[in-house]
Amino acid sequence: MSAIELSGVTKQFGDVTALHDLDLEVQDGEIYGFLGPNGAGKSTTIDILLDFVRPTSGRASVLGMDAQDDSLAIRQRTGVLPDGFHVYDRLTARQHLEFAIESKNATDDPDELLERVGIPDAADRKAGGFSKGMAQRLALAVALVGEPDLIILDEPSTGLDPNGAREMREIIKEEAARGATVFFSSHILEQVEAVCDRVGILQNGELVAEDTIRGLRDAAGTGTTLRVTVDVLTDDVLVAVRDVPGVTDVTADGDTLTVRTESAAKTDVLDAVEGTGADVVDFSTEEASLDDVFAAYTDEEVARA
Amino acid sequence: MSWSVIAKKDFRDAGRSKALWALTALFVLFMAGMAYVYTLVQSGGPAGAGELGSLGLIFFLISPVTLLIPLTALVMAHKSIAGEVESGSAKFLLSLPHTRRDAIIGKVVGRGAVMGVAVLVGLVVAAVVTVALYDSFDTMAYLGFAVLTVFLAVMYTAIGVGLSATTKDGGRATILVAGFYVFFELAWGLVPTGVYYLLNNSFAPGPNTVPPDWYLLLNRLPPSSAFSSAVFQFLPGNAGNIAQYFPQSPPIHLSKWAALAMMVVWFVVVPLVGYRVFERADL
Numbered sequence: 001m002s003a004i005e006l007s008g009v010t011k012q013f014g015d016v017t018a019l020h021d022l023d024l025e026v027q028d029g030e031i032y033g034f035l036g037p038n039g040a041g042k043s044t045t046i047d048i049l050l051d052f053v054r055p056t057s058g059r060a061s062v063l064g065m066d067a068q069d070d071s072l073a074i075r076q077r078t079g080v081l082p083d084g085f086h087v088y089d090r091l092t093a094r095q096h097l098e099f100a101i102e103s104k105n106a107t108d109d110p111d112e113l114l115e116r117v118g119i120p121d122a123a124d125r126k127a128g129g130f131s132k133g134m135a136q137r138l139a140l141a142v143a144l145v146g147e148p149d150l151i152i153l154d155e156p157s158t159g160l161d162p163n164g165a166r167e168m169r170e171i172i173k174e175e176a177a178r179g180a181t182v183f184f185s186s187h188i189l190e191q192v193e194a195v196c197d198r199v200g201i202l203q204n205g206e207l208v209a210e211d212t213i214r215g216l217r218d219a220a221g222t223g224t225t226l227r228v229t230v231d232v233l234t235d236d237v238l239v240a241v242r243d244v245p246g247v248t249d250v251t252a253d254g255d256t257l258t259v260r261t262e263s264a265a266k267t268d269v270l271d272a273v274e275g276t277g278a279d280v281v282d283f284s285t286e287e288a289s290l291d292d293v294f295a296a297y298t299d300e301e302v303a304r305a
Numbered sequence: 306m307s308w309s310v311i312a313k314k315d316f317r318d319a320g321r322s323k324a325l326w327a328l329t330a331l332f333v334l335f336m337a338g339m340a341y342v343y344t345l346v347q348s349g350g351p352a353g354a355g356e357l358g359s360l361g362l363i364f365f366l367i368s369p370v371t372l373l374i375p376l377t378a379l380v381m382a383h384k385s386i387a388g389e390v391e392s393g394s395a396k397f398l399l400s401l402p403h404t405r406r407d408a409i410i411g412k413v414v415g416r417g418a419v420m421g422v423a424v425l426v427g428l429v430v431a432a433v434v435t436v437a438l439y440d441s442f443d444t445m446a447y448l449g450f451a452v453l454t455v456f457l458a459v460m461y462t463a464i465g466v467g468l469s470a471t472t473k474d475g476g477r478a479t480i481l482v483a484g485f486y487v488f489f490e491l492a493w494g495l496v497p498t499g500v501y502y503l504l505n506n507s508f509a510p511g512p513n514t515v516p517p518d519w520y521l522l523l524n525r526l527p528p529s530s531a532f533s534s535a536v537f538q539f540l541p542g543n544a545g546n547i548a549q550y551f552p553q554s555p556p557i558h559l560s561k562w563a564a565l566a567m568m569v570v571w572f573v574v575v576p577l578v579g580y581r582v583f584e585r586a587d588l
Contacts, residue, residue: 013587047588052396052587052588053587053588054587071404072402075400075403078400080400082397082400084396085396085400086393086394087394088314088318088394088397090321090322091317099401100401103307103310103401103402104401104402139397142397142401
């Protein structure tokens with residue numbers, strides 16, 4: 001069964017098309033990263049799953065139920081960290097959790113949950129005085145109430161320091177290990193790379209790519225980049241390197257070559273350089289970063305630069 | 306029953322925000338103060354020391370009550386939904402398993418309870434003052450007045466919540482409730498007068514004529530008028546214009562039950578309209 005299924009979902013706000021004929025399927029039990037630049041339509045998609053927003057056309061189902069007709073049953077089994085939410089200023093952290101626990105008829109211990117998200121000392125403090133990061137941790141604790149089958153996290157690392165973001169990822173992994181499906185959106189790639197089984201990239205309301213991280217990297221064709229500095233850079237060197245099978249692009253800057261390769265081994269490139277009589281002074285390799293992958297899908301110009 | 310969870314949270318929230326305490330203090334001061342002021346008014350009146358009775362106090366209280374309670378209830382309630390949607394705490398609330406209907410009912414009950422408790426405490430303190438200083442205390446009449454006054458407070462809270470649910474913008478919610486108050490409580494008198502003018506070419510029935518039923522009915526429609534009509538007609542003393550025009554018994558649509566029904570209509574219809582809009586809205 002799929003935990004989330006969108007078919008042909010379009011959402012228009014006035015003249016603006018936020019989502020355009022979106023199809024998306026998240027399998028039961030997987031961690032799905034929902035990537036895209038700000039304004040791509042990620043939050044709108046999540047709002048549709050929670051029935052905060054109704055699609056102009058198309059259907060959305062969550063946990064096998066219709067997102068509009070069965071929203072209450074869906075939210076009973078779903079934990080949510082919404083984007084752009086606001087805590088109740090006058091309620092303490094514990095009272096927020098008590099409210100969520102009572103709302104879901106759950107039996108969790110508020111203190112245990114606060115311990116888990118790393119703010120046990122804030123239990124009796126009013127949430128109005130919380131930093132963004134603390135509010136985010138509190139919201140995560142609320143999302144964990146009742147051992148939900150599906151956890152939806154909209155930009156969960158907002159306001160968290162790197163340490164907090166890492167703890168967030170640990171919790172996501174624990175929840176997935178328990179059997180929960182995790183759907184989380186982000187515009188930050190490292191967040192997604194570290195935990196997600198599968199990633200979808202949303203751009204202008206359309207899913208432009210969907211695969212594993214490795215699959216995306218391969219598909220984006222931004223393989224490895226070698227930088228080779230030689231004592232004297234001659235045309236012979238350039239020609240020799242270009243002829244190496246698997247090399248896609250070679251550019252020269254002073255005495256440094258920048259070599260893009262799909263598959264060529266770096267030793268083949270170095271052998272080719274030294275075969276012309278030149279000496280290699282320095283060299284380094286760069287794996288294509290996920291940013292390059294991301295950019296390749298969301299902005300062709302940036303990928304070429 | 307998920308609205309009860311929301312109502313409880315809202316009530317506690319008000320208690321924590323001091324709003325409950327401030328309102329209670331306000332109504333204690335107001336009701337007890339009025340009860341005391343009335344003793345001065347009566348002793349200084351043309352008849353010298355008139356008889357000091359609780360019924361007189363009640364009729365003395367009607368018009369300040371219909372001014373103060375609607376205004377405080379609207380101030381209390383007008384951001385209840387719109388403010389939450391605007392700030393984003395509605396996302397928090399509605400990501401939990403609550404329907405939008407439960408959110409509205411919970412707000413009406415929670416904030417209605419805050420208003421109701423504050424008004425009730427005020428009424429109790431005023432009753433103590435009355436028993437101590439007055440010549441007579443009509444328990445049944447005072448009880449009836451208290452019930453209707455608490456209902457007025459809850460009804461106006463419901464109106465505020467209902468109006469709040471029709472918009473996602475806190476500022477617009479403020480304008481809406483202000484507009485509602487101005488139209489129904491301040492300007493409404495022009496409506497029956499205007500209709501009367503169109504039909505009869507004069508602005509109001511003469512002093513010695515019985516106005517037509519529809520004219521009397523129109524005047525009783527606004528929330529506060531429904532309340533004061535109910536107070537006049539349920540309590541002894543034959544006060545109010547209906548008792549003058551219909552010494553025997555008024556037609557059904559001008560009866561005390563009609564006045565009460567009108568209060569119920571306001572209590573139900575405005576939140577229902579709010580719900581209709583809120584249910585369809587994108588948050």
